[in-house]
Amino acid sequence: METKGKFKTDIEIARESEMLPITEIAAKIGLGPDDLEMYGKHKAKLSFDCLAKLETKESGKVILVTAINPTPAGEGKSTVTVGLADALNKVGKKAMIAMREPSLGPTMGIKGGAAGGGYAQVLPMDEINLHFTGDLHAITTANNALAALIDNHLQQGNELQIDARRIVWKRALDLNDRALRKVVVGLGGPIQGVPREDGFDITVASEIMAVLCLASSLQDLKSRLSRMVIAYNMEKKPVTVGDLGVEGALALLLKDAVKPNLVQTIERTPALVHGGPFANIAHGCNSVMATKAASRLADFVVTEAGFGADLGAEKFLNIKTRDAGFEPAAVVIVATIRALKMHGGLAKNELAVENIPALKAGFANLKKHAETIAGFGLPFVIAVNKFITDTDLETKTLLDLCEAESIPASLTEVWEKGGAGGVELAGKLLGVMDAPSSFRRTYDLSDSLEQKIEAVARQVYGASGVDFAPKAKKQLADFEQNGWGVLPVCMAKTQYSLSDDPVKLGRPSGFAITVRELKPSIGAGFIVVLTGEVMTMPGLPKRPAALNMDVDEDGNAIGLF
């Protein structure tokens, strides 16, 4: 994301940073050895006893970090999340982080690591980017155990009369593996199972990931697992995990994965890094249990949501906070000058040169997201995440544009300077939080699914309306009849544009959103609304990052950056 070469890489910075034993980090927030389940010296899970103890404590303020529509130029949302928490601690506040844990698939593919960057990282960066505490492996296992149990049910007499053509539960791996997108399973004759079409998603796209991230407890997790729709029977009625009777086994497989993971930043800010669902077919936020635990352990919790504010923040506000029963205190919208210039019409290779007109044009994207957050009734600050190629004039222009619109904004340099680079942002944020806020959501749960979709499209995307494809129309009726109309909607839209067309950057207008299909995620507790093709199993590039990875004789990771 950030320029390498003259700067140290993330893994170099990470390795030079001396971590405290996680027991000492825990002690800073009042947790003792019995509150922790250790995974090595620098990672720990919060025990069920600890989580139960926290339930009764008063809650601190939750600050959401979101962003403009992402571009290939990068915005650095996780980096700002980490740096802002470090900065809040630097100015004497008691702050923690609650953020998503990375998926291994993209790490092996293009991205390298995903735990912040520069001097605003969570550590141990290598462990967090590899197996961490095994949460994703547990989800993969539960996902595929369920798939095996479904196919076994077909093979052993199909008592539930599952229609093998209408099994909606897919298999999953935490890898980028395009060859598994569409497969045929059960080949080889009668003792090898029932042949049928199937496919694999990347693990973070499994409904179990969304379920784990929205569960309020182990028991709630089990109830949600039980409600997941796995197939339709010969009468086209939904068949659930509860019908199969295996929610107990799945919950058993997930009993440790559901506990939040405690780690630290380079500046030793405590961070709960836990869960990481897709931000299109799911809600894109770390676990409710992590956010809630953090809010009981600190006065300020900095958390993030996936993609831009049109997807991540909308779902954080309309799905996660509603389900979990809390209200955020403020929002930070991350933007970079490079990304705004792309929204203003430049190509990626034109970004290194100063271009004020493009910046001014691209500002429209940021302005729309600011309006959206204001529409939720929440105080907010723009974080202009500094990049090496930004010119002084560009920076001044952007800050002036914000000021002209009375939008509070601050230049942040947390990538280069850690918390010290976010002190001004922290100050402005504390300032805007003094004003009284009046949080309101985009729709009520009592609205119909159609009304909910319309509300998000118009208010959050700026669309002129919504077109429903024939299949979606029929599903709207079916879903209301199944009793699913009371659920919130989870919009699966391209992250690159406010519209459903990824090439319409900036602030498009006069567009309608086309809803192609709906998908029930009843365990998670939302209806996924598909507005286009969503890739739920990425592929690897021609030269995967894996080719550069290695491990030295002492067990140190090489090639994660």
Next chain:
Amino acid sequence: METKGKFKTDIEIARESEMLPITEIAAKIGLGPDDLEMYGKHKAKLSFDCLAKLETKESGKVILVTAINPTPAGEGKSTVTVGLADALNKVGKKAMIAMREPSLGPTMGIKGGAAGGGYAQVLPMDEINLHFTGDLHAITTANNALAALIDNHLQQGNELQIDARRIVWKRALDLNDRALRKVVVGLGGPIQGVPREDGFDITVASEIMAVLCLASSLQDLKSRLSRMVIAYNMEKKPVTVGDLGVEGALALLLKDAVKPNLVQTIERTPALVHGGPFANIAHGCNSVMATKAASRLADFVVTEAGFGADLGAEKFLNIKTRDAGFEPAAVVIVATIRALKMHGGLAKNELAVENIPALKAGFANLKKHAETIAGFGLPFVIAVNKFITDTDLETKTLLDLCEAESIPASLTEVWEKGGAGGVELAGKLLGVMDAPSSFRRTYDLSDSLEQKIEAVARQVYGASGVDFAPKAKKQLADFEQNGWGVLPVCMAKTQYSLSDDPVKLGRPSGFAITVRELKPSIGAGFIVVLTGEVMTMPGLPKRPAALNMDVDEDGNAIGLF
């Protein structure tokens, strides 16, 4: 395996047992906090520093626990392994265990747990049977990352000219999932990959499991990974992981999995539980790194090998100890009266009634395995693992049969009594180890593959000879030409019979072994010799054990037994 009902179940006994913190167990064998990487309070990995430190220490005696040919009646080899080590400690010796870690697939299917039984268990039984320290998940991930990289190579131009019809690397999951045995991947059009036939093995059947278990260090692991054959090119030459250039990434994924896991028995004997390859298409023993580390930490290491002595012990002695460069001190052969009665011709439902003629007939199976171990020049003792339905006359008859053949034997009651039930066995074992031994293997590495196979078939199985199918004959020539003739052979034969016909119980004679096909496991360092169909992906039964599994509100496992 053992009668439930009037007795407590394994999980009940396990939960009633109070564990010591693993740091205290470690302290008993001279290890400090820096030698350990904690996974909760009761599991730890030995650090690379610790392993390096142990390299120079003197080695204790290694005792192998093996068994007669297994039957559905059960033998309790793991139970005796645990109980014997407990007993050795009880009589004042310093003993440890090195044993395999269980696979999750069978746990979800039929078996329930696999960490010993009764009062001879390793703890925490529930954790060990679920995700443990994530070793199997890391192997699954590495296995499937490699598969994804191979398919990506095909998709991105196929520089290595891999023949998509001759890719021998399969995908893997640690589940029983018959529908994945034979699949077609890469469907859906040109951007979804190259369509081809594929299949999934259970993770313990992955060559990476065998590689991890035979590796002497992280660097050796990487070298072995590099040598694994993944496919053949258009000229039918083998293509390896090294050709693809991803051994570093795979080693990185396995850097923690390669470290042995320290746990404790109910009687607080230290146990390294690490690795668990198949005992047919692989060598069926826990990791070399665990066995070696244990032998430097204790005066006696009790270890085990899969299935009966014809498979497990043969491979332990001809593959593992040769590769790792050590000699065992003694062998224990486990038998039960029930299983011998099945070898004597009874059906499973006839075992509860006293039947001396059947026992006498079935003794032939035990006698053959005793002869085999004697043929290796090793001292041994028979462990008659007591079962509730055994009559006094049956027990006396079996011990008399042994005595008549001058075979040392001891009744063990470790399931019911823990170490106290194995004191007599421990005493006899210490006695036979006093005599000088002259260990010799079945074949030399300089023998041809054909000679090696013949030697095992005649000396270990008692076969009259070996028939090679035409395909195998051609492969023998090809493999010798590839330079693979210097490797040991890893026989994949039914575990139920000394012959390659699973219904020939007891001690069959006058049979030939048919070799159907060979398979190179060049990373592991052996040639797999297939004598029949080997199931490398189990299926689930009509009522999987998963249906009884659950987790209570405090996170305790239910239904693992």
